[in-house]
Each structure stands twice: as structure tokens, then as C-alpha cells.
Amino acid sequence: MIDLYFAPTPNGHKVTLFLEESGLEYHLIRVDISKGDQFRPDFLIISPNNKIPAIVDHMPADGGMPLSVFESGAILLYLAEKTGRLLSGELRERHVTLQWLFWQVAGLGPMLGQNHHFNHFAPQPVPYAIERYQVETQRLYQVLNKRLERVPWLAGEHYSIADIAAWPWIHSHQRQRVNLDDYPAVFNWYERIRTRPATERALQKAQQV
Numbered sequence: 001m002i003d004l005y006f007a008p009t010p011n012g013h014k015v016t017l018f019l020e021e022s023g024l025e026y027h028l029i030r031v032d033i034s035k036g037d038q039f040r041p042d043f044l045i046i047s048p049n050n051k052i053p054a055i056v057d058h059m060p061a062d063g064g065m066p067l068s069v070f071e072s073g074a075i076l077l078y079l080a081e082k083t084g085r086l087l088s089g090e091l092r093e094r095h096v097t098l099q100w101l102f103w104q105v106a107g108l109g110p111m112l113g114q115n116h117h118f119n120h121f122a123p124q125p126v127p128y129a130i131e132r133y134q135v136e137t138q139r140l141y142q143v144l145n146k147r148l149e150r151v152p153w154l155a156g157e158h159y160s161i162a163d164i165a166a167w168p169w170i171h172s173h174q175r176q177r178v179n180l181d182d183y184p185a186v187f188n189w190y191e192r193i194r195t196r197p198a199t200e201r202a203l204q205k206a207q208q209v
């Protein structure tokens with residue numbers, strides 16, 4: 001059984017998407033980040049950077065004590081290795097997957113997050129920041145579009161943890177002031193993932209918390 005410390009945000013959805021795809025049993029624990037639950041001492045032991053998602057695996061492969069993991073990219077990698085799902089064991093495909101996973105956690109997520117912040121949460125408008133993150137957002141969508149013009153999935157031929165990491169951020173495209181009509185290959189990929197039964201279940205679970 002996996003405990004998933006969760007809030008219904010893009011980084012949270014990555015892990016429910018994986019768990020629903022893999023069929024691993026899990027228990028959702030809501031962390032209300034709007035009320036400061038992420039700073040509670042018991043949560044900080046699991047997630048010292050005070051952010052969701054985080055997991056505790058009560059049955060790790062080594063048979064030892066429960067194992068906790070924070071950072072969504074590390075969680076996806078851990079779960080992929082635990083289950084043998086959604087990350088190829090073949091050298092080249094595995095490393096293409098990991099490149100796109102790292103691209104997401106180091107670039108797409110943080111930049112779209114800043115876009116979101118300056119468009120919706122900044123206490124006063126900061127035109128330079130709005131412009132900077134909008135331009136960077138469009139550039140990243142263009143990179144994604146070019147990749148998906150060539151191959152059906154980020155890793156190439158197979159759906160993987162790289163797609164799972166990127167999709168929840170694209171799911172918020174309207175909040176980033178992005179029109180998916182401008183990125184046809186991204187739109188096609190987005191719809192193929194949106195209509196997967198596991199994605200539908202993951203989003204329903206998120207609504208329940």
C-alpha cells in the first residue's frame with residue numbers, strides 16, 4: 001500500500017495518473033496547501049521541501065521499513081522501477097524518457113508555474129514578469145509540439161512517465177493563456193491522454209478530496 005500526500009494540483013495529478021495506470025493500491029492523504037498543512041512537522045519529515053506530492057511505500061522492494069519519497073520526478077521514477085511500468089528497460093528508450101522527465105521537472109513545470117503565479121496570484125501586476133513567463137511558456141509549448149510532431153509519445157513509441165509528468169501542466173493550458181489550437185500535435189497528444197480510463201479515474205479521485 002502506498003500513502004500519497006496529495007493536493008489537486010498539476011504536481012499532485014502526476015502521481016495519481018501513474019497509480020491509476022499501474023493499478024497499485026494507494027491511499028490519498030489530502031494536504032491543504034492553502035491552509036499551510038505542508039509546514040506541519042509530521043509532513044516535513046516526509047517532504048522536507050514543504051511541497052506535495054510525497055509518498056510513503058509501506059511495502060518497499062527490499063522488504064525493509066516504510067520508504068518515503070518526495071519530488072514528483074523522483075516519485076515517478078521510484079514507482080516505475082517498483083512496478084516495471086511506464087519506463088522502458090531498453091537503454092536508449094529509457095534515457096530518452098528520463099530526458100523528457102527531467103525537462104518537465106526542471107523546465108516546463110517551474111516556468112508554467114511562474115506564468116500561473118504572475119497571471120493569477122501576484123498582489124500587483126508585474127508586466128515584465130508576465131511577459132517573460134508568457135514568452136517562455138510559448139517556447140516550451142513549441143518544443144513539445146515539435147517533439148510530438150515526430151513521435152506519438154515523449155519517449156517515442158510508448159506512453160511513459162515523461163508523458164505523465166507533462167500532461168497535468170498542459171491540462172491547465174487555459175490558466176496559462178495558451179490556446180492549444182496553436183499547437184496541433186500537443187492538442188492531439190493531450191486528448192489521447194485525457195480520454196484514457198486511468199486519467200479519467202485519477203481526475204475523479206482528485207475531485208473527491
Ligand SMILES: N[C@@H](CCC(=O)N[C@@H](CS)C(=O)NCC(=O)O)C(=O)O
Nearest residue numbers: 009011033050051052053071072073
Ligand atoms: N519540484 C516539486 C514541486 C512541487 C510543488 O511545487 N508543489 C506545490 C503544489 S503543485 C506545493 O506543494 N506548494 C506548497 C508550497 O510551496 O508551500 C515537484 O515536482 O514535486
